Amino acid sequence: MLLRHTPKEVTERSALVINPAKTCQPIGAMYAALGIHGCLPHSHGSQGCCAYHRSALTKHYKEPVSAATSSFTEGASVFGGQANLLQAIDNIFTVYEPEVIAVHTTCLSETIGDDIKQIRDKADKQGSIPKGKHVIYCNTPSYVGSHVTGFSNMVKGMTEVSESTGKKNGKVNVIPGWVEPSDMEELKRLAALMNVPITLFPDTSGILNGPLSGEFKMFPEGGVTMKELKEAGDAIGTLALGEWCSADAARNLDAKCKVPCRVLDMPFGLKATDRFVDSLRTIAGTSVPEEITRERGQLVDMISDTHQYYYHKKVALFGDPDQLISMVEFLVSIDMWPVHVVTGTPGAKFEKRIKELTAHLPFEVNVKAAGDMFLLHQWIKNEPVDLLIGNTYGKYIARDEDIPFLRWGFPILDRVGHQYFPTVGYKGGLRLLEKILGLILDRKDRDDSESVFELTL
Amino acid sequence: MTNTAKAIGAEKAPIFEERKDQIHRIGEGDFAMACNRDSLAGAVSQRACVFCGSRVVLYPIADALHLVHGPIGCAAYTWDIRGALSSGPELHRLSFSTDLQELDVVFGGEKKLAKALDELIVRHEPKAAFVYSTCIVGLIGDDLAAVCKAASARHGIPVIPVQSEGFKGNKREGYLAACKAMRTLVGTGDVSSISPLSVNIMGDFNLAGETWIIKDYLTRMGIEVVAGITGDGRVDDLRRAHGASLNLVQCSGATQDLAKMMRDDYGIPFVRVSWIGIEDVAESLYDVAEHFELTRPELAAGLVDRTAALVREELSTLMPRLAELRRDLEGKKAAVYVGGSFKAFSLVKAFRHLGMEVVIVGSQTGTEEDYRELAAICAPGTIVVDDANPLELSAFIKEKDVDIFVGGVKERPIAFKLGVGFCDHNHERKIALEGFVGMLNFAKEVHASVMSPIWRFVPRRETGRNVSDASTATGAEATGAEV
Numbered sequence: 001m002l003l004r005h006t007p008k009e010v011t012e013r014s015a016l017v018i019n020p021a022k023t024c025q026p027i028g029a030m031y032a033a034l035g036i037h038g039c040l041p042h043s044h045g046s047q048g049c050c051a052y053h054r055s056a057l058t059k060h061y062k063e064p065v066s067a068a069t070s071s072f073t074e075g076a077s078v079f080g081g082q083a084n085l086l087q088a089i090d091n092i093f094t095v096y097e098p099e100v101i102a103v104h105t106t107c108l109s110e111t112i113g114d115d116i117k118q119i120r121d122k123a124d125k126q127g128s129i130p131k132g133k134h135v136i137y138c139n140t141p142s143y144v145g146s147h148v149t150g151f152s153n154m155v156k157g158m159t160e161v162s163e164s165t166g167k168k169n170g171k172v173n174v175i176p177g178w179v180e181p182s183d184m185e186e187l188k189r190l191a192a193l194m195n196v197p198i199t200l201f202p203d204t205s206g207i208l209n210g211p212l213s214g215e216f217k218m219f220p221e222g223g224v225t226m227k228e229l230k231e232a233g234d235a236i237g238t239l240a241l242g243e244w245c246s247a248d249a250a251r252n253l254d255a256k257c258k259v260p261c262r263v264l265d266m267p268f269g270l271k272a273t274d275r276f277v278d279s280l281r282t283i284a285g286t287s288v289p290e291e292i293t294r295e296r297g298q299l300v301d302m303i304s305d306t307h308q309y310y311y312h313k314k315v316a317l318f319g320d321p322d323q324l325i326s327m328v329e330f331l332v333s334i335d336m337w338p339v340h341v342v343t344g345t346p347g348a349k350f351e352k353r354i355k356e357l358t359a360h361l362p363f364e365v366n367v368k369a370a371g372d373m374f375l376l377h378q379w380i381k382n383e384p385v386d387l388l389i390g391n392t393y394g395k396y397i398a399r400d401e402d403i404p405f406l407r408w409g410f411p412i413l414d415r416v417g418h419q420y421f422p423t424v425g426y427k428g429g430l431r432l433l434e435k436i437l438g439l440i441l442d443r444k445d446r447d448d449s450e451s452v453f454e455l456t457l
Numbered sequence: 458m459t460n461t462a463k464a465i466g467a468e469k470a471p472i473f474e475e476r477k478d479q480i481h482r483i484g485e486g487d488f489a490m491a492c493n494r495d496s497l498a499g500a501v502s503q504r505a506c507v508f509c510g511s512r513v514v515l516y517p518i519a520d521a522l523h524l525v526h527g528p529i530g531c532a533a534y535t536w537d538i539r540g541a542l543s544s545g546p547e548l549h550r551l552s553f554s555t556d557l558q559e560l561d562v563v564f565g566g567e568k569k570l571a572k573a574l575d576e577l578i579v580r581h582e583p584k585a586a587f588v589y590s591t592c593i594v595g596l597i598g599d600d601l602a603a604v605c606k607a608a609s610a611r612h613g614i615p616v617i618p619v620q621s622e623g624f625k626g627n628k629r630e631g632y633l634a635a636c637k638a639m640r641t642l643v644g645t646g647d648v649s650s651i652s653p654l655s656v657n658i659m660g661d662f663n664l665a666g667e668t669w670i671i672k673d674y675l676t677r678m679g680i681e682v683v684a685g686i687t688g689d690g691r692v693d694d695l696r697r698a699h700g701a702s703l704n705l706v707q708c709s710g711a712t713q714d715l716a717k718m719m720r721d722d723y724g725i726p727f728v729r730v731s732w733i734g735i736e737d738v739a740e741s742l743y744d745v746a747e748h749f750e751l752t753r754p755e756l757a758a759g760l761v762d763r764t765a766a767l768v769r770e771e772l773s774t775l776m777p778r779l780a781e782l783r784r785d786l787e788g789k790k791a792a793v794y795v796g797g798s799f800k801a802f803s804l805v806k807a808f809r810h811l812g813m814e815v816v817i818v819g820s821q822t823g824t825e826e827d828y829r830e831l832a833a834i835c836a837p838g839t840i841v842v843d844d845a846n847p848l849e850l851s852a853f854i855k856e857k858d859v860d861i862f863v864g865g866v867k868e869r870p871i872a873f874k875l876g877v878g879f880c881d882h883n884h885e886r887k888i889a890l891e892g893f894v895g896m897l898n899f900a901k902e903v904h905a906s907v908m909s910p911i912w913r914f915v916p917r918r919e920t921g922r923n924v925s926d927a928s929t930a931t932g933a934e935a936t937g938a939e940v
């Protein structure tokens with residue numbers, strides 16, 4: 001029992017996180033930045049931060065992840081990191097030749113108080129930023145929020161380059177939030193089916209799920225271009241998927257460039273996908289094609305075929321707020337009971353939303369923002385569940401408590417597939433259902449006695 | 458096809474002007490390497506920080522509490538960070554963090570730390586606690602030592618500050634901080650029952666059970682192992698570690714500082730060993746035997762003979778099986794880029810037993826002396842590199858047309874993208890690569906990856922074969938389909 005140290009009794013903790021359900025801001029900023037074409041993310045801090053983030057992303061995607069670091073030393077920590085960042089910008093454009101450098105900060109540079117904008121402007125004045133190339137940035141203090149906050153901050157940073165020419169270009173901005181490259185591909189496919197020209201940002205498809213080419217490309221094909229980001233200011237509207245991941249960027253575009261925005265839940269599951277498709281339709285003034293209607297029908301069909309197996313099955317979930325909100329809604333819509341929900345990311349709104357989504361259920365859901373896996377495990381010990389959903393770190397609980405476990409979220413360190421198979425949209429809903437059903441039935445087959453062991457679903 | 462063919466040619470890496478003296482091609486000019494130098498700002502370095510160094514060294518001490526004092530990331534990324542196996546407690550596999558918030562950064566995190574320690578020590582009753590300092594703690598000036606001292610007094614266990622602020626340098630400084638922390642434990646236990654023929658296994662972390670393999674050899678020789686430092690580590694073992702007569706130190710940096718401290722504090726000599734590769738394992742075991750034969754001849758009768766018998770026995774199983782694998786691997790080329798340079802030495806020799814040549818060799822933290830010695834045992838033309846970045850590694854791999862890359866997690870996908878095999882010889886290895894059995898495991902892993910049919914589908918290498926072999930002048934798809 002790896003987690004033999006977890007007692008059943010829940011006590012109040014204020015000074016301590018055990019087995020976190022979050023990590024720090026900069027990795028979110030790094031992931032977002034990878035969704036820009038030709039972008040080298042840059043970590044303004046110690047070498048370790050950058051190494052950890054690259055390792056974590058590499059383990060999740062099984063792809064090379066390049067990012068540079070200001071390589072802080074004791075001197076930089078005393079006198080500020082300006083010299084390091086200036087030198088870094090110069091070096092990076094000289095040797096790696098990216099289109100854009102996306103700088104994010106760390107707890108170290110934030111506490112020292114480095115002013116990134118001022119340093120960037122200085123680099124520009126010095127001529128370190130070649131013509132036509134860019135340096136964008138965001139602040140990502142590790143002691144505020146979580147990795148989700150960092151992602152959101154970098155996406156907002158992208159909208160800082162957007163400009164309004166006063167003439168709308170007919171495109172719709174879609175801000176997908178922290179979803180997989182496969183999900184981003186799926187969102188583009190749906191928009192194309194609906195004949196809606198979109199700018200998706202960030203867009204890591206092609207970058208973190210690329211083919212084996214025999215070549216190492218530091219900047220693979222794919223990603224939103226700086227030109228597209230600039231033109232995002234002329235879009236007819238913005239759909240921001242996920243309050244935590246995407247809303248800040250959308251609102252910034254609205255304030256800066258008067259691009260009206262709508263903040264939606266991430267399109268996981270039937271209802272959230274319905275809302276996404278409908279919003280896209282209304283903003284662009286198109287109609288929903290037969291193909292999408294058919295996909296929706298297939299998802300409803302599969303739910304009806306298998307609904308008896310989901311009935312009142314208890315689920316524990318952990319992960320990031322935007323994903324969990326849509327997943328809870330989906331689970332409720334197929335008659336499953338999300339009984340424990342934990343995110344490491346702070347935010348009272350999260351708890352409120354989950355409570356609203358589960359208000360009609362005959363029990364009160366355990367929900368916690370700024371929680372951890374230790375608490376989740378304690379809850380599960382007190383009220384066991386039939387299914388656990390979350391990132392790879394759930395495997396300890398799943399093993400100790402012998403619970404079927406759906407890997408979903410970030411990071412997934414021990415399985416593959418998330419790079420290639422989306423879970424957004426109706427198709428993604430089918431995949432989620434297939435996985436959930438498989439887990440439930442595998443468990444049933446494992447536990448059934450010989451006499452009731454069944455051949456047919 | 459011409460484009461692809463061109464890519465195989467001697468395309469050189471774009472190299473920072475400042476990094477030119479960290480790369481050496483054997484045979485081209487006099488040997489000179491500038492090392493142990495801070496990475497260049499803006500470099501895509503494969504290196505990590507001080508905290509990382511301390512954390513990986515102390516992590517395997519399984520019955521200690523490891524509390525990371527800092528924002529959540531430092532704890533999150535080092536949760537269950539390496540497969541350092543424990544034969545008993547698993548407390549080290551949990552992640553504990555004070556999760557510093559903005560207010561803590563403004564007003565200090567000392568109270569929070571004290572509170573966290575109180576709660577954890579009461580609940581888990583660890584034998585000792587290590588408290589890791591992170592960048593931010595160094596900056597806001599929390600008095601880690603004072604908080605630890607007070608907690609130690611309250612709870613009656615050693616609570617040890619690890620001064621591992623990330624920005625103080627690279628992993629090397631972290632190793633030193635870890636050694637300083639361990640030094641406070643050494644010398645506090647009862648050593649009365651320890652045999653004079655005894656050692657500590659240092660610089661081995663029991664990845665995939667490797668410490669157990671080495672311990673088994675030593676036990677068969679009649680040598681008592683007092684402490685694994687830190688493989689399958691225990692607080693009480695560390696407390697008694699000064700009772701050992703000899704320290705066996707593997708890994709260039711990780712625990713050598715502690716060995717030096719123990720030499721100065723207790724007069725315990727140390728020898729540098731390597732448990733990787735046939736010669737190095739045998740030589741290390743003989744070194745131990747000869748040491749005791751020299752220093753304690755009255756107790757060491759037959760020790761060298763027993764060692765020889767052990768080596769013979771192990772080799773008699775190993776060599777025939779190695780020969781089988783070698784048949785396929787003969788003439789293949791390897792690149793080695795590892796954390797510490799000691800491993801690079803052993804790997805160069807280990808590859809020779811497979812009939813393979815190491816054509817690129819480098820590390821994150823080697824010293825000039827290390828590289829000089831490496832250059833001496835490698836063939837002319839071999840590229841020796843310190844603190845490389847992905848572009849350089851990629852260009853070198855293509856230039857030398859290697860068949861397998863030995864490295865860590867960040868290098869794995871680079872190798873795969875280029876369509877060459879890979880062997881993880883770092884934290885995430887899943888099979889034991891030390892000892893004689895480790896050599897066989899290593900050979901199997903190299904064989905599995907180098908000989909994988911998948912590489913026949915890689916455009917770059919497939920075309921390369923076509924270019925060199927005019928008789929198979931087929932297109933990419935056609936050769937791919939041959940499989």
